[in-house]
Amino acid sequence: MHPTFSRTFAASGALAAALVLxxxxxxxxxxxxxxxxxxxxxxxxxxxxxxxxxxxxTLRGSGFQSIKKGYGGIYVLFGVVKGSWRPSKGGRSGxxxxxxPDSESKNNAGYARFIAFPGSETAGSAxxxxxxxxxxxxxxxxxxxxxxxTTDAQQRVVKVDCRVSVCGxxxxxxxxxxxxxxxxxxxxxxxxxxxxxxxxxxxxSSGAATPSTGSGLATAPxxxxxxxxxxxxxxxxxxxxxxxxxxxxLSFHAEGLRPGSQVSATFExxxxxxxxxxxxxxxxxxxxxxxxxxxxxxxxxxxxxxxEAPPSVRFAVVADTRKPALQKDDPWPIVFVVxxxxxxxxxxxxxxxxxxxxxxx
Numbered sequence: 001m002h003p004t005f006s007r008t009f010a011a012s013g014a015l016a017a018a019l020v021l022x023x024x025x026x027x028x029x030x031x032x033x034x035x036x037x038x039x040x041x042x043x044x045x046x047x048x049x050x051x052x053x054x055x056x057x058t059l060r061g062s063g064f065q066s067i068k069k070g071y072g073g074i075y076v077l078f079g080v081v082k083g084s085w086r087p088s089k090g091g092r093s094g095x096x097x098x099x100x101p102d103s104e105s106k107n108n109a110g111y112a113r114f115i116a117f118p119g120s121e122t123a124g125s126a127x128x129x130x131x132x133x134x135x136x137x138x139x140x141x142x143x144x145x146x147x148x149x150t151t152d153a154q155q156r157v158v159k160v161d162c163r164v165s166v167c168g169x170x171x172x173x174x175x176x177x178x179x180x181x182x183x184x185x186x187x188x189x190x191x192x193x194x195x196x197x198x199x200x201x202x203x204x205s206s207g208a209a210t211p212s213t214g215s216g217l218a219t220a221p222x223x224x225x226x227x228x229x230x231x232x233x234x235x236x237x238x239x240x241x242x243x244x245x246x247x248x249x250l251s252f253h254a255e256g257l258r259p260g261s262q263v264s265a266t267f268e269x270x271x272x273x274x275x276x277x278x279x280x281x282x283x284x285x286x287x288x289x290x291x292x293x294x295x296x297x298x299x300x301x302x303x304x305x306x307x308e309a310p311p312s313v314r315f316a317v318v319a320d321t322r323k324p325a326l327q328k329d330d331p332w333p334i335v336f337v338v339x340x341x342x343x344x345x346x347x348x349x350x351x352x353x354x355x356x357x358x359x360x361x
Contacts, residue, residue, distance in 0.1 A: 004160030017060035036063040036135070036171055038186045042193055047186070048185040050193040051163060052360045057167060057188070061115075061139045064182040066131040070173035071249065073131060074182050076113040078143050078164045079150075081185050087172055088180035094153035094276065095172060098160055100143070101150050101278070104286075110137045114174055122175065141169070155262040155276045155306065163190045175249055176290050178276065237304055237311035246295040253286045254304050254311055263306040265289060276306070291317065 039057045040047035050057040059076060079099030080330035085091040093099075102111040106127045115137050120186030122132065128139035146163045160167065168187040173179035243250055252265060257279040265287060267272040274289040286302075297319045303312040 009147060018038060024139060024168050036061065036065075036182055036184050037172065038184055040169060040186060040188060044194060045166075047188045048191045048193055049143040049146070049162070049188055050188050053145060053193075055143045055145075056140055057143060057169070058138070060136070061131075061184075062136050062169070064131055064135040064137065064171075065179060066133050067117045067120075067134070067137050071120060072119040072122060072177045073114065073116035073120060073351050074127065074137075074179075075174045076128060076139055076141060077170040077172070078111065078167065078188070079148075079170055080160050080162070080167045080171060086181060086183045087178040090155060097172075098150050098152065098158060099170060100148045100278055110140070111144065113139045113141055115139060118176075136244070143188070149335065151262060151276055151278075153276065162188075171320050175288055177249075225337075229248060235304075235309055235311040237313045238317055239301065239313060241315050244291070244315055246291055246317065246319055247293040248324050249288050249303075251286070251288045252302060252313075253284065255284045256283075256301050257283050257285060257304070258309070259283050261341070263304050263310065265302060266305055267291065268300050269303075295319070 033222055039060045039062075041060075042048055042055055043058070048058075049057070057078075064074065076301050077099035079097055081091075081097040083091075083096055085096035087093075093096060100111040102108045103116070104125070106114075106125050108127065114122075114126050115128040116123040116130055117127035118130050118133065129137055131137045147159060147161050149157060149159050152158050167190075168185050171182055171184045171337055173182055219306075235254065237252065237254045240251045250267075254263075254265075259265060259279055259281045261279045262276045263279060263285060264273060264276050269291060271292055272289050274287050277285050279285045296316060297349075299314055300317050301312055301314045304310040
């Protein structure tokens, strides 16, 4: 092989290898991360909650995916799972997993936490901090006791007994965005916890949760409402029309509903839905759902299902013709560069082969 060609071929091979290994400046591959996991400490160094009194758990997560300026983050819940419970695998709240109910409010009862991605547009409502760039986070949640009450997807009241069922800390993608890398379940046992009786004011006499009012997080809350709620006669529903785009998260707000009733929101008779949710003591409920990606420009309907005289609203959806900007962690630019390097190496090799043939001739 001619010395010049040999050096050229070696250089092209080194370039291709460097691109594949991510050694070229400006082109980097995300390092492989360990599986997400959560460590639990009840103050005594163990993952145990008291059967009668509330227990505060300190949680530390590692190996989670952190998406800079990504929408949402993770919900941290306490509950029970069954079967293929992961939302990324088709698991549904109220069907495949049940959790202690709480509101989405930043100042909720502490039974659930929202941990946001750094720079997320929803980071201001996070009550559990941020997921660091290294995929770590820490937060505290309160477990009301060995049992709790919630509702399932059919709006039936369900009592979960963690002394019989396997309960634990659940993490799922927030705001309806499924993310398999951030879905975990870490078992928590039920047993006597020293000092737990100091938190007895946060539970009822049966040990069940006394949740706050508001819209549901990952499961439907059982709101604490007045004994004789008034029945609203005028209900209304409104959506954030500016965010009505295919594939985007649409927020909505309804008022004039029966306090304490269970409702759901459905888009175009089930093309997208969220719920059940518990109406607050003031007759209002709010939530978000993700619009389908394949929507065309047109007028669509969102309806509240459940309760008396549920409202609906029709609104315009405009197709987003803008091409999405490449994300920092988008692999396609890397794939393109690597493929280009391979083509370059092949071209150099072919040129060298022709040179040798001409020389031989």
